[in-house]
C-alpha cells in the first residue's frame with residue numbers, strides 16, 4: 001500500500017481548524033469501541049492528553065517526507081505505549 005502524502009497533508013490542513021474537536025472525538029471513539037482501555041487513561045489529564053495527541057499528529061504529518069525522523073519519533077511513542085499498557089488488540093480502534 002502506498003501512502004498518498006500530498007492528500008494526507010492537504011486533509012490535515014483542513015482538520016487543523018477543528019483540531020480540538022478532532023482530538024476529543026479520537027478519545028470518544030476509542031473509549032466507545034474499546035471500553036477496556038478507559039482505565040489506562042483514568043488518571044490522565046485529558047485536556048493535556050488531547051494536546052499531546054495533536055502535537056504527535058502534527059509531528060507525523062510534518063515529517064512524512066523525512067522517514068528517519070518519523071521512524072525515531074514513532075518508535076519512541078510506540079515504546080512508551082507498551083509501558084502504558086496498550087496492546088495490539090487496541091489498534092483497530094485507531095486505524
Ligand code: HEM
Pocket residue numbers: 030037040041043044045049052053056057077080081084085086087090091093094
Ligand atoms: C491504540 C490506542 C491507544 C491507546 C490505548 C493509548 C493509550 C495511551 C495512554 C494510556 C497514555 C498515557 C497517558 C498518561 O500519561 O496518563 C498515552 C499517551 C500518549 N498517547 Fe496514546 N494511546 C493510543 C493511541 C495513540 C495514537 C494513535 C497516538 C498518536 C499517534 C497517541 C499519542 C499519544 C501521546 C503523544 C501520548 C503522550 C506520550 C508522552 O508521555 O509523552 N496514542 N496513550
